[in-house]
Structures are given as C-alpha cells and as structure tokens.
Amino acid sequence: QVQLVESGGGLVQAGGSLRLSCAGRGISSINAMGWYRRAPGKQRELVSTITRGGTTTYADSVKGRFTISRDNFKNMVYLQMNSLKPEDTAVYYCNVQGDLHIYWGQGTQVTVSS
Numbered sequence: 001q002v003q004l005v006e007s008g009g010g011l012v013q014a015g016g017s018l019r020l021s022c023a024g025r026g027i028s029s030i031n032a033m034g035w036y037r038r039a040p041g042k043q044r045e046l047v048s049t050i051t052r053g054g055t056t057t058y059a060d061s062v063k064g065r066f067t068i069s070r071d072n073f074k075n076m077v078y079l080q081m082n083s084l085k086p087e088d089t090a091v092y093y094c095n096v097q098g099d100l101h102i103y104w105g106q107g108t109q110v111t112v113s114s
Contacts, residue, residue, distance in 0.1 A: 002026040009108030022094030024075040029054045033077035037090035
C-alpha cells in the first residue's frame with residue numbers, strides 16, 4: 001500500500017524555523033520529490049523540488065530561506081524552512097513522482113505568527 005507520511009508542521013514565530021519530513025512508503029521507484037503549499041484563499045503553488053540526482057528548484061519567494069534534501073535509501077524528502085514569514089503560512093504537501101504515478105501526502109499545517 002502506497003503511503004506518504006508527512007511530519008514536522010506546527011506553529012512558529014516569524015523568523016523561526018521548521019523542518020518538514022515526508023516518507024514515501026510502498027513506492028518501488030521514485031523520481032522527483034517535492035513540496036507544494038496552499039495558503040488560505042489561494043491556489044496550490046510549488047515550493048521546491050529535487051530530482052533523484054539532487055538537482056533542486058525553488059520558488060522565488062523561498063529562495064535563500066528554504067532547503068530541500070532527500071534520502072534515496074529511505075525514500076524520504078525534507079524541507080528545512082528558516083527565516084519563516086507570516087506569508088509562509090499554508091498547508092504543505094509532499095509530492096512524489098513514481099514511474100507511473102504521482103503521489104500526494106495528506107498535508108501538514110505550517111502557521112507563522114507575526
């Protein structure tokens with residue numbers, strides 16, 4: 001059974017840090033992994049992606065503050081979020097691209113207070 005298990009969200013003050021984790025279970029072959037987010041009243045947007053070889057992309061709004069990484073042996077992807085801002089408040093979703101399917105996590109809430 002395929003399952004994406006996310007953890008690490010929570011409430012933090014502006015300027016603080018959080019680290020999100022996502023474990024891809026039951027997926028035999030994983031290509032790109034990434035994180036998206038949906039803020040209240042807004043559409044889902046791409047935050048960051050990382051290929052199996054380690055090539056990364058970031059949304060302009062998070063460059064220099066967020067760092068994505070992955071562990072190919074454990075099928076895990078991480079998002080280190082530093083210097084958080086109130087506008088980073090959103091539900092963050094893990095995204096995993098397998099050979100035939102795209103999988104989504106259930107979402108984890110990140111709230112940044114001013």
